[in-house]
Amino acid sequence: MVNVRDLDPGASPLDYYGSELRRLREAAGLKQGELGSAVFCSGSLIGQIETARKVPTRELSERLDAALGSDGHLARLVGLVLRSQLPTWFQAYAAMEARAAYISTFQAQLVYGLLQTEAYARAVLGVREEGDLDAKVAARLERQRILEREEPPLVWVVLSEAVLHQEIGGREVMRNQLAYLLDTQERDWLTVQVLPFEAGEHTGLMGSYTLMRFDSDPDLVYTEDFVQGHMTANSHAVREGSLRYDHLQAAALSVEDSAARIARVMEERYGPAPGPDERAVA
Secondary structure (H helix, E strand, O other): OOOOOOOOOOOOHHHHHHHHHHHHHHHOOOOHHHHHHHOOOOHHHHHHHHOOOOOOOHHHHHHHHHHHOOOOHHHHHHHHHHHHOOOHHHHHHHHHHHHOOEEEEEEOOOOOHHHOOHHHHHHHHOOOOOOOHHHHHHHHHHHHHHHHOOOOOEEEEEEEHHHHHOOOOOHHHHHHHHHHHHHHHHOOOEEEEEEOHHHOOOOOOOOOEEEEEOOOOOOEEEEEOOOOEEEEOOHHHHHHHHHHHHHHHHHOOOHHHHHHHHHHHHHHHHOOOOOHHHHHOO
8 A cells, every 4th residue: 555645745846746736636436546657657667756746747747737737737846846956056047048149158068958858968967876876867858848848048059079979878878969950050040160180279168168148137147166166247258258159150061061961970080870670679
């Protein structure tokens, strides 16, 4: 028999979600196993979510809403739950990122978080095995939903060419990640440039950083170290970051040449996409 523990719905977004799921399930007259079967998961998972021991995904939340006839209630709640899974020091940045009208970022080592595939994100976040990796990945993918809005922010990304060569997650993961970057060329509000090795010394040598502009708030500049992030609206810092970014854009390859460079690295370093027969080979 499932051990039902009392939840304090006000303790956290996850606790509130769990209490709401239990309330909706009981109102529908369903046992945990019955609801699990209806949404293609185990009754045990339903129980873990109801007791705030497991973080739900957006996909599961949408299936639960459909099964329970809850009119998108859980799908709306899951955004709060997933944002709460981000590191505490990162949550303020994520909130501002979601409000930004224009985002420009230089990335020296990794693909920008909003453009990472699920497999790439899992490899990055799994470097240190601390906490619930599934929850971390789901939280990162949730951040990317701002790109699916009817009016998404304008995004400009400059990637060091080193990002394309740093093998994260293996060859197939990298190939799919670079293919995804090429697919973004179809979005007229999203621009990706590659800063090539031949650019030599450049104004991004101090590391990755992000600039954010807003419709009615001061501009911000964001940087990270290995412990936490730093966000400031200091006018000198924003001005210096903007000036350095202008130089990075000028030194980077054109959008068309950047796409060609990504495609070349994808083919030469990570090989052609495997065919059906090749995938079947152990």
